[in-house]
Amino acid sequence: MTTAYSHLCATFTRLSHYNHLSAIAGWDMATMMPSAGSQARSEALAELSVLSHQVLTAKQVGEWLKQAGNEALNDVELANLREMRRQYQQSALLPESLVQEKSLAGARCEHAWRVQRRANDWEGFSENLREVVRLSRQEASLRADATGSSRYDALLDMYEPGMTSKKLDVLFGDLKTWLPELLQKVVEKQKAESCIIPAGPFDIEKQRQLGLKVMERLGFNFDAGRLDVSSHPFCGGVPQDVRITTRYNEDEFLSSMMGVIHETGHARYEQNLPKKWLGQPVSNARSMGIHESQSLLFEMQLGCSEPFLRSIYPLVNAQFGERKGLDESNFIKLNQRVQPGLIRVDADEISYPAHVILRYEIEKALIEGEIEVEDIPALWSHKMQEYLGIDTVGDYRNGCMQDIHWTDGGFGYFPTYTLGAMYAAQLFQCANHAIPTLQDDIARGDLTALFQWLQQNIWQHGSRFSTDQLINNATGETLNPAYFRQHLENRYL
Amino acid sequence: MTTAYSHLCATFTRLSHYNHLSAIAGWDMATMMPSAGSQARSEALAELSVLSHQVLTAKQVGEWLKQAGNEALNDVELANLREMRRQYQQSALLPESLVQEKSLAGARCEHAWRVQRRANDWEGFSENLREVVRLSRQEASLRADATGSSRYDALLDMYEPGMTSKKLDVLFGDLKTWLPELLQKVVEKQKAESCIIPAGPFDIEKQRQLGLKVMERLGFNFDAGRLDVSSHPFCGGVPQDVRITTRYNEDEFLSSMMGVIHETGHARYEQNLPKKWLGQPVSNARSMGIHESQSLLFEMQLGCSEPFLRSIYPLVNAQFGERKGLDESNFIKLNQRVQPGLIRVDADEISYPAHVILRYEIEKALIEGEIEVEDIPALWSHKMQEYLGIDTVGDYRNGCMQDIHWTDGGFGYFPTYTLGAMYAAQLFQCANHAIPTLQDDIARGDLTALFQWLQQNIWQHGSRFSTDQLINNATGETLNPAYFRQHLENRYL
Ligand SMILES: [Zn+2]
Ligand SMILES: [Zn+2]
Numbered sequence: 001m002t003t004a005y006s007h008l009c010a011t012f013t014r015l016s017h018y019n020h021l022s023a024i025a026g027w028d029m030a031t032m033m034p035s036a037g038s039q040a041r042s043e044a045l046a047e048l049s050v051l052s053h054q055v056l057t058a059k060q061v062g063e064w065l066k067q068a069g070n071e072a073l074n075d076v077e078l079a080n081l082r083e084m085r086r087q088y089q090q091s092a093l094l095p096e097s098l099v100q101e102k103s104l105a106g107a108r109c110e111h112a113w114r115v116q117r118r119a120n121d122w123e124g125f126s127e128n129l130r131e132v133v134r135l136s137r138q139e140a141s142l143r144a145d146a147t148g149s150s151r152y153d154a155l156l157d158m159y160e161p162g163m164t165s166k167k168l169d170v171l172f173g174d175l176k177t178w179l180p181e182l183l184q185k186v187v188e189k190q191k192a193e194s195c196i197i198p199a200g201p202f203d204i205e206k207q208r209q210l211g212l213k214v215m216e217r218l219g220f221n222f223d224a225g226r227l228d229v230s231s232h233p234f235c236g237g238v239p240q241d242v243r244i245t246t247r248y249n250e251d252e253f254l255s256s257m258m259g260v261i262h263e264t265g266h267a268r269y270e271q272n273l274p275k276k277w278l279g280q281p282v283s284n285a286r287s288m289g290i291h292e293s294q295s296l297l298f299e300m301q302l303g304c305s306e307p308f309l310r311s312i313y314p315l316v317n318a319q320f321g322e323r324k325g326l327d328e329s330n331f332i333k334l335n336q337r338v339q340p341g342l343i344r345v346d347a348d349e350i351s352y353p354a355h356v357i358l359r360y361e362i363e364k365a366l367i368e369g370e371i372e373v374e375d376i377p378a379l380w381s382h383k384m385q386e387y388l389g390i391d392t393v394g395d396y397r398n399g400c401m402q403d404i405h406w407t408d409g410g411f412g413y414f415p416t417y418t419l420g421a422m423y424a425a426q427l428f429q430c431a432n433h434a435i436p437t438l439q440d441d442i443a444r445g446d447l448t449a450l451f452q453w454l455q456q457n458i459w460q461h462g463s464r465f466s467t468d469q470l471i472n473n474a475t476g477e478t479l480n481p482a483y484f485r486q487h488l489e490n491r492y493l
Numbered sequence: 494m495t496t497a498y499s500h501l502c503a504t505f506t507r508l509s510h511y512n513h514l515s516a517i518a519g520w521d522m523a524t525m526m527p528s529a530g531s532q533a534r535s536e537a538l539a540e541l542s543v544l545s546h547q548v549l550t551a552k553q554v555g556e557w558l559k560q561a562g563n564e565a566l567n568d569v570e571l572a573n574l575r576e577m578r579r580q581y582q583q584s585a586l587l588p589e590s591l592v593q594e595k596s597l598a599g600a601r602c603e604h605a606w607r608v609q610r611r612a613n614d615w616e617g618f619s620e621n622l623r624e625v626v627r628l629s630r631q632e633a634s635l636r637a638d639a640t641g642s643s644r645y646d647a648l649l650d651m652y653e654p655g656m657t658s659k660k661l662d663v664l665f666g667d668l669k670t671w672l673p674e675l676l677q678k679v680v681e682k683q684k685a686e687s688c689i690i691p692a693g694p695f696d697i698e699k700q701r702q703l704g705l706k707v708m709e710r711l712g713f714n715f716d717a718g719r720l721d722v723s724s725h726p727f728c729g730g731v732p733q734d735v736r737i738t739t740r741y742n743e744d745e746f747l748s749s750m751m752g753v754i755h756e757t758g759h760a761r762y763e764q765n766l767p768k769k770w771l772g773q774p775v776s777n778a779r780s781m782g783i784h785e786s787q788s789l790l791f792e793m794q795l796g797c798s799e800p801f802l803r804s805i806y807p808l809v810n811a812q813f814g815e816r817k818g819l820d821e822s823n824f825i826k827l828n829q830r831v832q833p834g835l836i837r838v839d840a841d842e843i844s845y846p847a848h849v850i851l852r853y854e855i856e857k858a859l860i861e862g863e864i865e866v867e868d869i870p871a872l873w874s875h876k877m878q879e880y881l882g883i884d885t886v887g888d889y890r891n892g893c894m895q896d897i898h899w900t901d902g903g904f905g906y907f908p909t910y911t912l913g914a915m916y917a918a919q920l921f922q923c924a925n926h927a928i929p930t931l932q933d934d935i936a937r938g939d940l941t942a943l944f945q946w947l948q949q950n951i952w953q954h955g956s957r958f959s960t961d962q963l964i965n966n967a968t969g970e971t972l973n974p975a976y977f978r979q980h981l982e983n984r985y986l
Contacts, residue, residue, distance in 0.1 A: 017536055034716050040513060041734070044511075044514050222527060224528075226527060240529055
């Protein structure tokens with residue numbers, strides 16, 4: 001007998017095939033495509049996205065979802081059905097017209113932003129942004145009405161299922177009580193220590209070789225993935241063929257090296273998602289926060305730790321030799337340097353949460369209708385001063401116009417960065433307990449046990465459990481921000 | 494009012510978007526994809542091809558095609574409608590079951606062939622091939638019944654619309670009367686001349702640089718295309734973003750260089766197809782024969798001509814210096830060397846037609862049911878002896894098992910290679926008359942006038958005219974094989 005559930009599986013397999021093509025064409029667009037291909041590529045991708053939307057929100061899918069609830073399903077199938085329902089509801093909830101309007105307004109705002117940002121043109125930008133906010137509020141209302149949540153929570157839930165602003169207020173409220181002070185202390189402490197910036201040039205091909213060697217050390221499967229170049233680094237492709245990117249700058253090599261370590265964390269999660277369910281929603285990564293926990297575990301917990309930096313120092317040395325500032329001890333200092341600055345993506349791990357909390361507070365108020373677009377700059381300056389002690393008045397370009405997220409209505413995404421950092425600290429601490437030899441292993445460059453632990457506790461589960469369950473199963477408790485604080489104090493004080 | 498014709502245009506635009514994704518994913522598969530991605534990629538591409546087939550053969554499309562015949566259309570629209578009808582009929586004619594059976598049998602035969610060829614295993618191969626032939630005959634019968642043509646002609650027409658075996662028999666029959674003798678004469682003549690094979694290694698990166706320089710000279714638009722590496726060179730992508738490939742061998746650089754020139758001929762045709770009709774069938778390249786005429790015009794008519802070789806000699810010299818065998822005069826000899834051999838893809842331009850005629854005669858008899866698979870080896874040996882004077886008995890691997898075409902049922906394709914060579918000779922001769930300074934231009938490296946002529950006479954027309962019309966408009970007569978003979982005698986005697 002053909003069950004409703006099996007019809008659903010076939011439909012989602014089909015969608016995963018479309019998604020495969022879209023992922024590869026998207027990767028190609030960012031890495032390989034010559035400029036004149038852009039228009040045709042956008043049209044082809046838009047066609048596929050319309051098709052995927054139609055297939056996912058077909059009336060029949062809604063009926064199968066109802067029927068499948070009465071069929072005899074095992075645990076994994078039930079989890080799969082839950083994720084299917086989630087995807088269906090997220091897509092089917094919005095009228096086609098709003099989807100289209102929002103996508104157009106977002107594309108317009110993002111496109112103009114690329115020029116306006118360079119020109120520091122807040123007036124021009126805010127006009128487009130107002131329209132994006134108007135439509136995002138509409139979207140949030142519709143989603144909130146359907147789920148009974150607040151408007152902002154309805155958006156947040158799309159990236160981080162189960163997370164609410166009530167929980168975030170507690171988590172971030174706690175952070176705000178100790179983070180600014182910690183930051184100041186660490187900056188003071190580091191002032192006393194000398195740290196030398198090694199002078200370039202750093203040959204691009206050597207940087208690439210270093211990246212590949214580090215990826216190898218981190219267990220990246222090169223039979224199922226690649227490293228390439230794009231202007232904005234990302235992890236793309238499909239679990240069977242994961243494409244990560246970086247960008248190179250001849251003047252310094254650390255940001256590319258650390259970027260590669262970060263994306264390799266994303267990549268190993270993708271490469272190790274449950275093979276037997278691939279193509280079904282239950283095989284997908286759990287959430288944006290959990291995804292970021294893997295990249296930040298690789299980059300911050302592991303990558304910036306002293307034993308790891310010592311273990312890869314010979315690789316760095318092999319590429320760039322003994323130049324000034326590249327002795328082992330200064331190499332470690334360079335990677336643990338704390339310097340509050342204007343730009344989120346350049347921030348160290350202590351400053352980073354301040355950037356996120358600031359954005360969270362502003363975007364929440366914006367979506368809930370408590371503030372308007374014209375209130376953003378003043379709030380931004382005020383909070384930058386308060387959380388990071390930095391004056392940004394009038395500098396929109398390196399202030400509230402620096403990120404792409406809001407331009408196409410990605411409200412609710414920012415918190416996942418700091419959730420990821422917190423999950424990472426908790427998971428790494430737990431792995432440390434579970435593997436008594438871990439610090440020695442890392443120093444020796446043997447990461448087998450760590451990866452086994454991640455495989456067993458995170459990667460292999462895909463979306464089978466809720467985030468709370470997943471973290472609870474892995475660490476014996478749900479998200480506990482104390483580990484993050486502990487980590488920062490241990491490393492930097 | 495929305496006309497049936499405009500519905501058709503929208504449908505074919507949609508199909509062109511799917512084709513875009515399929516072309517890029519196919520290119521990626523051959524150039525970039527790591528091995529483990531293969532299964533998922535094949536599935537994704539198969540899904541898209543099923544979808545395209547459904548969209549193209551939908552009942553509505555058949556109805557619109559009928560209705561559009563009664564609508565007021567201009568010349569271009571009528572040509573577009575003709576090409577739409579052609580595509581629809583080619584797809585709608587076969588029952589889904591036969592399409593599927595043939596695709597499975599072809600995939601199985603091709604897959605096994607990769608091993609069997611290496612093992613010289615004709616027994617094993619012929620078993621699979623019999624099944625492919627059986628299904629190709631069924632396909633040919635269905636197509637023949639619908640069009641009133643012979644079985645083989647029905648297949649031939651898919652690659653070369655308007656071509657028939659009756660015409661081919663005349664063209665190839667003529668060739669057979671003079672080609673073997675010419676070949677022998679040229680081989681004798683060249684025996685008396687010394688030609689030195691320059692010794693490698695030829696650095697791969699330098700070969701790549703040479704290829705790029707030559708592409709630049711040949712007007713390749715790098716804003717709308719790329720050069721990459723694949724094990725079987727091809728020209729892929731879409732007109733807005735044309736992807737050509739080559740392969741490198743450290744021991745010699747000429748086959749890669751000439752391969753790049755060949756693919757650049759294909760690429761410039763694609764890059765210059767009519768912009769305003771892109772996405773519609775009328776914008777497509779006219780036929781496989783015309784496509785090959787462009788690549789062979791670039792490679793053979795232009796690329797192997799003395800003035801052109803002289804004009805790019807400095808580029809070669811700049812990469813590889815003055816080594817023995819790389820003086821200008823020997824460089825020209827190397828590119829005009831005639832040596833009958835076993836392998837079609839390695840053949841010089843005099844031997845090449847013999848390889849094609851041999852295959853044409855065998856595949857025609859096979860599809861028409863005049864011979865069976867087990868008759869192929871004996872026929873092959875006999876004809877190789879007769880046309881090329883080469884003994885191949887027992888060497889299946891370098892004999893009837895050397896090509897991929899038959900493994901998945903590509904019967905009817907081979908003749909387009911030699912049709913291309915003939916069209917190329919005729920077009921080039923005509924361009925020579927139209928541009929009195931052409932030989933001097935070429936020697937000076939100025940190809941502007943030649944490309945303008947090709948643009949005006951071939952590229953910009955896409956599929957607007959039939960092949961006969963196109964060639965007649967361009968040259969004042971339909972295909973005339975005398976130009977090809979003239980060209981060979983001029984160059985080699
Ligand atoms: Zn990340
Ligand atoms: Zn070709």
